[in-house]
Amino acid sequence: MHQSSHPDRPIAPADDWGGANAPHLAAPAGFAAAPASVSDEDVALVRASLTVVAPHVSELAAHFYSILFSRYPQVRDLFPAELDVQRERLVRALLRIVELVDDPDNLVAFCSRLGRGHRKFGTQSGHYPAVGECLLQALSHFAGPAWHPALATAWQRAYTAAADVMVRAAEEDARNRPAVWDAHIVGHVHRGHGIAEITVQPHQPYPFVAGQYVSIETPWVPRQWRQYSPANAPRPNSELTFHVRAVREGKVSNALVHHARPGDPVRLGPPEGDMVLRPTRPAGPALRGRRHRPRPDSRPDRGGGPGQYRRRT
Numbered sequence: 001m002h003q004s005s006h007p008d009r010p011i012a013p014a015d016d017w018g019g020a021n022a023p024h025l026a027a028p029a030g031f032a033a034a035p036a037s038v039s040d041e042d043v044a045l046v047r048a049s050l051t052v053v054a055p056h057v058s059e060l061a062a063h064f065y066s067i068l069f070s071r072y073p074q075v076r077d078l079f080p081a082e083l084d085v086q087r088e089r090l091v092r093a094l095l096r097i098v099e100l101v102d103d104p105d106n107l108v109a110f111c112s113r114l115g116r117g118h119r120k121f122g123t124q125s126g127h128y129p130a131v132g133e134c135l136l137q138a139l140s141h142f143a144g145p146a147w148h149p150a151l152a153t154a155w156q157r158a159y160t161a162a163a164d165v166m167v168r169a170a171e172e173d174a175r176n177r178p179a180v181w182d183a184h185i186v187g188h189v190h191r192g193h194g195i196a197e198i199t200v201q202p203h204q205p206y207p208f209v210a211g212q213y214v215s216i217e218t219p220w221v222p223r224q225w226r227q228y229s230p231a232n233a234p235r236p237n238s239e240l241t242f243h244v245r246a247v248r249e250g251k252v253s254n255a256l257v258h259h260a261r262p263g264d265p266v267r268l269g270p271p272e273g274d275m276v277l278r279p280t281r282p283a284g285p286a287l288r289g290r291r292h293r294p295r296p297d298s299r300p301d302r303g304g305g306p307g308q309y310r311r312r313t
Contacts, residue, residue, distance in 0.1 A: 037157065037161075038101055038102070038154075038157050038158050038161050039157075040102070041154070042101075042153075042154035042157050042158060043101050043102045043154075043158075045150060045151050045154040045155075046098055046101060046151075046154050046155055046158050047098060047101075049139070049143055049146060049147070049151055049155070050095075050098055052142075052143050052144075052146045053139060053142040053143055056142045057091045057095075058087065058088075058091070059142065060091075060138050060139065060141075060142050061087035061088070061090045061091050061138075062083075062087055063138045063141060063142070064090065064134055064135055064137075064138035065079075065083055065086075065087065065090075067134040067137050067138060068130070068131065068134040071130070071133075071134060072130050072134075075127060075130070077223075078121050078122050078123065078127075078223070079223060080221075080222075080223045080224045081223075093114065094135075096110060097110070097111070097158070097162050098158070101158050101161070101162075107161070107162065107165070108165050111162045111163075111165035111166045111169070112165055112166070112168075112169035113169075113272070114166050114169075115165065115166030115167060115168070115169035115170040115173070116169050116170060116173045116270065117215075117269070117270075117272065118166065118170065119170050119173060119174065119179035119180075119270075120179050120180045120215065120217075120225065120267075120269040120270070121223070122179075123170070125167045125170070125171070128163040128166065128167060129163075131163075132156065132159045132160065132163060135155075135159060136152060136155055136156060136159070139155060140152065173270075177270060178204065178270075179269075179270075180217075180267045180268060180269060181202040181203065181204055181206050181267065181268040182202070182203045182204075182265065182267060183200045183201055183202040183203060183206075183240075183265070183266050183267065183268050184200065184201055184203075184262075184263060184264060184265050184266065185198060185199070185200050185201075185260055185261065185262050185263065185264045185265075185266060186199050186200065186201045186239070186262055187199035187241075187262060188260055188261055188262055190257075191243070193245075194245055194246040194247075194257060195243060195244065195245045195246075195257070196243075196244050196246075196256065196257040196260075197231075197241060197242075197243055197244075198241070198242050198243075198244055198256055198260065199239055199240065199241045199242075200216075200239070200240050200242070200266055200268070201237070201238070201239050202238045202239075202240070202268060204238075205238050206238040206240065206268065206271075207234070207238075207271070208230065208234060208240075208271035209234070209271070209276040209277065210233055210234065210276060210277050211273060211275050211276035211277055212229075212230075212271040212272060212273040212274075212276060213227050213228060213229045213230075213271070213272055213273050214227065214228055214229075214230060214240065214242075214268055214269065214271055214272075215227050215268065215269030215270075215272070216228060216242075216252070216256070216266055216267070216268060216269075217252075217266065217267040217268075217269075218252055218255045218256060218260070218264075218266055219264070219265055219266075220251075220255040220259060221251045221252050221255055224251060224252055225252075225269060226250075226252035226253060227272075228242045228244060229242075230242060231243050240268075244256045244257055245257070246258060
């Protein structure tokens with residue numbers, strides 16, 4: 001592959017662009033762990049309260065982050081600099097959890113994916129009680145007179161149930177694989193029309209299955225992870241090739257297409273997605289699983305941090 005010149009190459013990033021020094025938090029004294037058992041009454045209370053705060057969800061998300069960063073400023077570096085998309089993702093994740101709160105199997109599946117995915121941001125188990133404390137504070141603010149002790153307990157139980165699943169999934173995942181894979185670019189070819197073919201070499205074996213997608217973080221846009229589908233079948237040396245289109249307002253895609261060159265570092269999150277080829281079926285390719293993201297290569301890529309969740313389209 002051929003290296004292209006980049007006269008507008010950005011300034012070299014800071015050494016800690018990958019967030020290696022994730023802050024540690026002790027569990028806040030004001031948010032005691034509640035039993036994770038969620039009753040039917042809890043479900044009804046949580047869902048009823050959500051209708052009260054629904055007209056204010058955008059403001060609620062902004063208020064939540066304001067409280068979180070005020071009380072726990074050390075976690076600010078876990079999040080991207082621009083929070084607009086992050087706030088939207090928080091709202092979608094919260095709505096999804098409330099939707100699934102009485103559906104244990106799907107709640108566990110959803111929260112497990114979130115817990116595993118949050119490892120690449122540097123999220124630790126001690127962060128979850130802090131988030132819960134600030135989330136309940138934001139909810140109580142916008143619920144107003146509708147907020148009462150039984151409702152607070154219901155929300156605490158629902159959040160604790162979800163957080164417990166996320167923590168357990170992250171801990172299990174940590175026993176089996178890294179949170180991130182350091183890698184470097186070994187090939188960069190411009191294909192025209194704002195598209196580059198980029199090949200990266202992970203520094204450790206990177207197991208993935210055809211049909212999965214990969215999150216990439218660049219040193220020029222720290223803490224913003226962009227998802228791409230590999231354009232190749234798994235290779236013995238773990239090399240991955242991506243076809244990346246620079247999209248409008250896409251900071252990560254523009255950095256990869258217009259500024260990256262061979263030798264530059266990137267970081268990879270774990271492979272995700274379970275709509276994959278089943279290798280043991282003899283009668284031709286069969287797909288398994290239902291949850292899959294379409295090839296995201298041409299989507300705007302504005303962000304990615306703890307609480308990330310995207311709507312399937």
